[in-house]
Amino acid sequence: MTPSLRHLRVFLAVLDQGTITAAARLCNISQPAASQALARLESDAGMALIHHGRDASGPTEAGQAYGRRVRRALGRLDTALAGLAPRLVLTATRAQLTALIAVRDAENFTLAAQRLGLSQPTVHRAVTQLESEAGRPLFHRMGKRMQPARAAQALSDAARLCFSELEQAAAELADMAGREAGRIVIGAMPLSRSIVLPRAIAEFRRLRPTMPLAVLDGPYDDLLAGLRRGEIDLLIGALRNPAPVADVVQQALFTDDLVLVARPGHPLVGPSRPELADLARHPWVLPREGTPSRAHFERFVAPVPPEGRPAVIESSSPILMRELLGMTDHIGCISRLQAGAEIALGVVVPLPVRLPGSMRPIGITLREDWLPTAAQDQFVAILRQVGQGLDQAAGPSATAT
Numbered sequence: 314m315t316p317s318l319r320h321l322r323v324f325l326a327v328l329d330q331g332t333i334t335a336a337a338r339l340c341n342i343s344q345p346a347a348s349q350a351l352a353r354l355e356s357d358a359g360m361a362l363i364h365h366g367r368d369a370s371g372p373t374e375a376g377q378a379y380g381r382r383v384r385r386a387l388g389r390l391d392t393a394l395a396g397l398a399p400r401l402v403l404t405a406t407r408a409q410l411t412a413l414i415a416v417r418d419a420e421n422f423t424l425a426a427q428r429l430g431l432s433q434p435t436v437h438r439a440v441t442q443l444e445s446e447a448g449r450p451l452f453h454r455m456g457k458r459m460q461p462a463r464a465a466q467a468l469s470d471a472a473r474l475c476f477s478e479l480e481q482a483a484a485e486l487a488d489m490a491g492r493e494a495g496r497i498v499i500g501a502m503p504l505s506r507s508i509v510l511p512r513a514i515a516e517f518r519r520l521r522p523t524m525p526l527a528v529l530d531g532p533y534d535d536l537l538a539g540l541r542r543g544e545i546d547l548l549i550g551a552l553r554n555p556a557p558v559a560d561v562v563q564q565a566l567f568t569d570d571l572v573l574v575a576r577p578g579h580p581l582v583g584p585s586r587p588e589l590a591d592l593a594r595h596p597w598v599l600p601r602e603g604t605p606s607r608a609h610f611e612r613f614v615a616p617v618p619p620e621g622r623p624a625v626i627e628s629s630s631p632i633l634m635r636e637l638l639g640m641t642d643h644i645g646c647i648s649r650l651q652a653g654a655e656i657a658l659g660v661v662v663p664l665p666v667r668l669p670g671s672m673r674p675i676g677i678t679l680r681e682d683w684l685p686t687a688a689q690d691q692f693v694a695i696l697r698q699v700g701q702g703l704d705q706a707a708g709p710s711a712t713a714t
Contacts, residue, residue, distance in 0.1 A: 315357075315407070317406070318390075318406060318407055319406075320353055321386075322387070323350040324350070324362065325387070327347070331371070351363070358375065358379070359486075360375050360490055361375070362380075363376050375486055375489050375490075378486070379485070379486055382479070383479070385682075386474075386475045386479050389471050389475050390410075392471065393467050394471075397464050398447045400446055401447060404446050409442055409443050411472075412425065412435075416452065417469045421458065422437050422440075422459065449462075470541075477542075485687070493521065493523045493524050493688075496525035497692055498526075498544065499527065499528050499529065499547060500531075500545040501548075502548070502549065502551060502629075503600075503630075504550060504551065504569065504648045504650065507651050508703070509549055509675070509703070513695045513696050514528075516695050516698075520691065529545060532603075533604065537561070540678065540679075540680060546683075546689055547689075547693065548677065549566075549678075551606065551673050551674070551675055552674045552675065553605065561678050562681050563677070564678075566677065566696060566703075567701070568672055568673065568674055569648050569649060569650050569651075570671045571648060571649065571671040572648075573644055573645065573668070574634075574655075574663055574664065575595075575643070575664060576638045576661060579662070580595075581595070581644070581664055582662050586665045587664060589617060590617075592614070593614070593617045593623060595642050595644050596623040596625070596626070596641070597623060597626070597645070598626045598628060598633075598637055599625055599626070600628075600629055600646065600647075606648070606673075609668055609670060610646045610668065631652070631655075634647060635661060639661075646668075649663075
């Protein structure tokens with residue numbers, strides 16, 4: 314469903330006013346136009362949203378669910394529109410906002426048009442119409458780039474969240490009709506990709522064999538930005554302390570700690586605990602800077618002066634670490650659970666070194682006011698079950714080294 318904003322406003326007016334006639338009067342349109350807008354929404358939904366018979370009135374169960382989602386979606390959007398120019402609440406269209414988002418992302422009208430499959434003049438005209446209603450420019454030319462103004466950034470973020478909520482609305486209606494719609498988009502950090510997600514996805518696929526899932530990886534800051542814009546439904550990985558921003562919530566699934574690993578036969582592999590000076594004589598493979606894992610390691614090696622530290626390779630890839638350790642005397646710093654399979658197979662060996670304070674919660678990060686669909690709620694429940702199993706399997710062993 315890709316309903317127009319005007320049709321959605323008519324639908325909410327019908328819910329609020331009780332009749333199509335009263336809704337038409339409130340929206341300043343004809344009664345046939347209001348009926349046509351409602352009919353279009355119901356056709357797209359494949360079900361009735363309001364009771365049309367004489368014996369019943371008001372929204373159907375589907376209409377109530379859809380109305381709740383639409384209010385959330387337009388509530389996000391209208392605050393941003395009104396802050397820019399009150400008239401935009403009535404005049405802004407979905408096409409204009411889609412063009413705004415595309416230009417903000419591409420910082421170029423031609424590239425934005427290519428991504429949308431439209432002509433450049435069409436996209437330019439859509440943004441110009443918004444600027445005309447707003448009474449101010451939304452982009453500033455900086456050489457070959459179109460730099461979005463702060464107002465354009467705020468409006469495009471609100472529009473993304475609005476469109477995401479409308480996608481949730483369509484998925485919820487489909488679920489009520491016994492159909493699958495929409496998809497779940499997961500932002501995955503390294504540990505989750507190798508341990509948590511495969512188990513959770515396998516169980517979810519057993520229960521919902523046709524529901525699409527998308528797993529995105531990348532730097533934490535990029536994933537967090539996607540979550541806050543509504544492009545990602547949830548993040549899985551090491552939780553931050555404190556939470557990075559006020560509009561997200563974190564929920565722990567299980568705990569994990571860090572372990573130093575090396576190849577079998579490495580000079581430091583043995584029963585005795587190597588000193589920090591011994592570790593500093595060998596090159597390291599570390600998580601990249603800015604991650605909780607790297608911060609724990611840096612605290613551990615803080616007594617070693619910078620000039621006494623070895624060369625560092627930054628990587629979040631367990632495969633690269635495993636292969637590099639197998640060929641060299643590098644020492645790797647990695648999650649104990651993430652290295653569990655390689656340790657069990659004898660591919661790498663944990664060094665008898667404990668990193669104090671490296672126990673950290675692994676969990677999910679969600680938008681504070683996120684309202685999941687039934688499928689998304691089911692996936693989160695599976696994640697919690699997987700996390701509980703990992704916690705029970707780890708037991709006290711994680712702190713034994």
